[in-house]
Amino acid sequence: MLDLWKAVIIGIVEGLTEFLPVSSTGHMILTGHLIDFKGDKAETFEIVIQLGAILAVVVLYWKRCLRLIGIEDAAERYRPGPRLNLLHILIGILPAMLLAFFLHSYIKLLFMPETVVLGLIIGGLFMIIAEKQGPSVIEAPTLEDITYKQALFIGAAQCLSLWPGFSRSGATIAGGMLAGTSRAAAADFTFLMAIPIMFAASGYDLFKNYHLLAGGDVLFFAVGFLVSFVVALLAVATFIKLVARLKLTYFAYYRFVLAGIVILYLILVGF
Template identity: 70%
Template sequence: MFDLWVAFIIGLVEGLTEFLPVSSTGHMILTGHLIHFTGDTAETFEIVIQFAAILAVVVLYWKRVLRLFGIQLGERAPANGPRMNLIHVAIAIVPAMGLAYVLRHFIKDVLFSLETVLIGLVLGGIFMIIAEKQQPPVTAQTMDDLTYRQAFFIGIAQILSLWPGFSRSGSTIAGGMLAGATRAAAADFTFLIAIPIMTAACGYEILQNIDKFSRDSLLFFAVGFVTSFVVALLAVATFIKLVGKLKLTYFAYYRFALAAIILVYMLTVGM
């Protein structure tokens, strides 16, 4: 039942896609259908490997996290002008977290399907193209330049990611750009606010599904966890270096291609 190759494949897909603007949910649902890995075990496994991906971001952003609590290590924050703090983070995560809690049953029971993911991929891609084409004058070059209003706008944009396929990082990076942040500043802030919002979501889901963990599945979960952590670490580190050069438009085209693949799969298999 617990095929280690399945654990590796799902962990690889999660690590690669969780923090890129391509929708990890869309990839996970499609991959699960293709390799016939669905059901309660699959849902619990996905929660575990998502937590591994979060830890990868913590490793990369630990100095910035400490700075939020007044612990300064390494480079200094700007002496003058705006400085990002816990209020920015709270403003950005509360809208989506609150709505996710209220609509959690509807989202899980109704929206997690190939059809809804297909719609989310297309609409999310269009939103990202709009952000690239209609970006206003930049007022936030770095994450530390973000104002409370911009943080709130990013938080509102993050609500779109509650629809599977939209992509949390895609929604927030695009939202940040439309609020006047550079692509790099929006991406940095996106990765940082992923830590509390995804930790809370994964923690809640793990507590709700604690009875589904078993001794027999320990190695299976461990392989997926390690794979997701390592791959997410490499994916985020690479994306951070390239984000200034990679327009969201490229990811939008990829999303359209993935949506076409899902559509062909649905028509062929009859899902």
Template identity: 60%
Template sequence: MHTLFEAAIIGIVEGLTEFLPVSSTGHMILTQSLLNTQNDEVMKTFDFVIQLGAILAVVVIYWKRILSLFGLIKRKSESRSGRKLNLLHILIGIIPAGVVGFALNDFVDEKLFNSLTVIVGLVLGGILMIIAEKSKARPTTEVMDDLTYRQAFFIGLWQLVSIWPGFSRSGSTIAGGMLSGVSRAASADFTFIMAIPIMFGASGVYFLKNYHALSSSDFGFFAVGFVVAFIVALLAVVTFIKLVQRLKLTYFAYYRFAVAIIFAIYMLVS
């Protein structure tokens, strides 16, 4: 039986890590390992539902830009050329991970949702981020409105590696964007907006797949986690988005290495 205490703790972890390139999914899996929670269909569905709660904080922050994508409000372009980000950029960006993620859903569930794979993902993702920072690639796209369809597609391709828990969706796409000639800030902005349909879709898939395993007694567990993740993310999102836009990925890579080492030692001695 999952407890409300577990829901609150995991919700806090999700809210604090969703907007940092450190893998919120990986941190939730490691946290669940520490809490010794039952790794069942309910918990896996819970993980995606509370991620949706954190993503709603992005909707609150970027609501004007999101409405402008649908033509509901007019927004002045940040691009010198007058170009604007549109829905086709988002669609091109989410197709690769959407198709492959759906196809590999069962494999990821059964084989990759464990502490060992997260540790591997943290290390490999950190190496990718260091490579992106050390590449010395001069950005040709400084703001998100200047993003090309080709760059959106390449960022979407880089998102594929985040299917492996621990790699981090934001970490892989920001690093991939930088390697594709997109500035760190523009890559981060595009990553957060692209996460909205990805997480809505993933949460929907997991709910439809596992709803039969849920019961009315799980409602409070899900509600507490969702609300806590949303509130914590809402309080943290502005600071963390600015942090990701400005700080080098190298610093986050070192943090990932430290977490991986600590949990590797914990697994060996426990």
């Protein structure tokens, strides 16, 4: 059985970073190399514990999730104005899901510190561009105001996150801002898109790699899943409040500093 402390560490890293624009996958790859947790089983573990983080979103957004499938209270049912629906979510997730399906084996080859560093830097630059070049007039101040066109633009931006280190939430929030949404609306849409796309990605990865798992791995995976869920529950609740106030630029600076530390480590020590 693998050391449980590694499951706890990776679970904490995943829960803290999944919904911050800093790349949870990149952080898990870097952490895995530092604690010597690498290989096919490690990659499968990292995908599976993302389900814990996604479950936290389901818990926090359960009313919106029910509304998307047509279950809502009377007050919401007759609310005037635009309404977000399942088609928005489908449009948003389809580009990345199709690309990931056809390029899955190639994407796995990018799971290494060197490629993560590149993703951190380019993703940070993309976020800064979104802050500086986004439209002056916000067309979608809230989640419910997002249009199909904006959903497609956000979905296209999400394809960038298939490169580890780029960050799914960073790509989609920046993409939303460039398309005319507020940071908060783009973040909300990002959280909702994460539910189907991460369930699909985790399920597909488990199906392809179930032969790598043994009975002794159940506790290891369960610990990582639970830790990821609890930490993500706290992180998402905090991030919802922070995203309306903090510019993506601050997260970009953090990414640059992290990339610099990793480059220095690679030069001096190597992985």
